[in-house]
Amino acid sequence: MxxxxxxxxxxxxxxxxxxxxVLLPNIFRSALALIVCFLGVAGIFITLNADFLAAAQVLxxxxxxxxxxxxxxxxxxxxxxxxxxNRFTLSSFIMCSLxxxxxxxxxxxxxxxxxxxxxxxxxxxxxxxxxFSRDGMFLLVEIxxxxxxxxxIGAIAIVRDK
Amino acid sequence: xxxxLEHYLILSAVLFSIGLYGSLSKRSAVVILxxxxxxxxxxxxxxxxxxxxxxxxxxxGQVFSIFSILVxxxxxxxxxxxIIAIYRHHENIDVSKINLMKW
Numbered sequence: 001m002x003x004x005x006x007x008x009x010x011x012x013x014x015x016x017x018x019x020x021x022v023l024l025p026n027i028f029r030s031a032l033a034l035i036v037c038f039l040g041v042a043g044i045f046i047t048l049n050a051d052f053l054a055a056a057q058v059l060x061x062x063x064x065x066x067x068x069x070x071x072x073x074x075x076x077x078x079x080x081x082x083x084x085x086n087r088f089t090l091s092s093f094i095m096c097s098l099x100x101x102x103x104x105x106x107x108x109x110x111x112x113x114x115x116x117x118x119x120x121x122x123x124x125x126x127x128x129x130x131x132f133s134r135d136g137m138f139l140l141v142e143i144x145x146x147x148x149x150x151x152x153i154g155a156i157a158i159v160r161d162k
Numbered sequence: 163x164x165x166x167l168e169h170y171l172i173l174s175a176v177l178f179s180i181g182l183y184g185s186l187s188k189r190s191a192v193v194i195l196x197x198x199x200x201x202x203x204x205x206x207x208x209x210x211x212x213x214x215x216x217x218x219x220x221x222x223g224q225v226f227s228i229f230s231i232l233v234x235x236x237x238x239x240x241x242x243x244x245i246i247a248i249y250r251h252h253e254n255i256d257v258s259k260i261n262l263m264k265w
Contacts (some may be wrong), residue, residue, distance in 0.1 A: 007165045011173050018177050018200055022184035027193060034196050037177075041203045048170070048210045050224050057206075060231050065199065065238050072242040073192055076249040084189040086258045092186035100179040107171045112216065114167060119218040126221055127228070137225065144232050151236040155243035 003047050010047070014040035027078045028070070035066045049119040052127055170211035177204035191245050191255040195238065202234045 017040065020033035038061040045054035073079060120126050130136050177200060184197030206227045213223025249255050 004165045007169065011169075014173070015176055015180070018180040021193075021196055021200060022180060022188070027190060030193060030196065034199065037200065038203065041207060044170070044173070044207055045210055047165075048207075048214045050210050050214070050227075053210060053224050053227055056228065056231060060235055061199075061203070065235055068238055068242055069192065069196060069199075072245055075246055076192065076255050078190055078192055078255070081190065081254070081256070083193060084256075085187050086189045089187045092183055096179045096183040096186070099182065100175055103175040103179075104172055107175070108168060112167055114215050115218060117218045119214055120221065123221060123224060127224060130221060130225055131228075140229060144229060147233070147236050151239050155239045158240070158243040158247050 006043065007047050010040050010043045014044070023083075025083050027073055027081075027083050030083060031066065031070050031073055034069070035062055038062050038066065049121070050123060052124045167211060167215040171208055174204045174208040174211070177201075177207070189256050189258050191248070191257055192242075194257065195241050195245070199234060199238065202230060206230055 014037050017033045017037040021030045021037065024030045024033065038057065041061075042054045042057040045051075045057055131141055132138060181197040181200030181204060184200070185194045188194055188197065209223040209227045209230070211223075213221060213227075217223075245255055248260065252260055254260075
């Protein structure tokens with residue numbers, strides 16, 4: 001019951017914030033609405049029993065990615081120009097509503113095999129076992145580390161003042 | 163009415179289509195990147211919802227979601243570096259005006 005109320009409140013807030021990202025004329029306020037949306041996604045993760053993922057979402061998305069986006073808005077002086085639309089506004093609106101209608105129709109008419117098992121409560125140790133144990137996904141963790149290293153070096157190389 | 167799998171999936175589809183509309187119809191490269199992040203978050207919600215409702219013991223959706231967040235962080239870093247480099251050269255990041263390679 002409490003989780004149901006939390007879901008509806010978060011869903012309304014997130015949809016409003018997502019519309020604000022696209023429709024607000026001030027780009028800085030769109031970035032702040034995006035932060036509200038990310039926090040809403042973290043709340044949805046908590047209602048889905050994914051506690052580690054909710055903390056990771058807040059740390060990575062709100063703590064790092066939103067700061068990077070605001071930094072780039074400041075550095076490229078975007079706020080003066082405003083949130084303009086190009087010439088594909090009407091056709092992309094039609095296509096996106098068509099896509100939304102087809103997706104909702106498809107997922108409401110699929111018989112999902114809903115399982116009746118109880119969810120794992122603290123997910124951190126279960127995730128650690130899946131990722132780091134002997135027959136787990138350790139290769140992916142190493143590849144993720146290499147990806148981050150390549151990202152940092154690439155970003156520095158692109159932005160460097162020659 | 164109790165909240166089930168379909169509610170989370172419809173929320174994910176709504177967020178995804180709002181992000182899709184923004185990334186197709188906006189002129190500023192930073193706003194397009196913000197809408198791409200919105201789409202990635204919508205996909206993460208769908209992944210974790212499937213993981214809870216269909217196979218709760220396996221947590222595969224959550225592991226997938228962790229790596230999706232990781233790749234999104236890497237992509238935002240490099241994307242914003244490219245945007246800043248383009249701004250240095252062209253003095254604006256309007257994607258309808260940066261069209262030197264168009265036919």
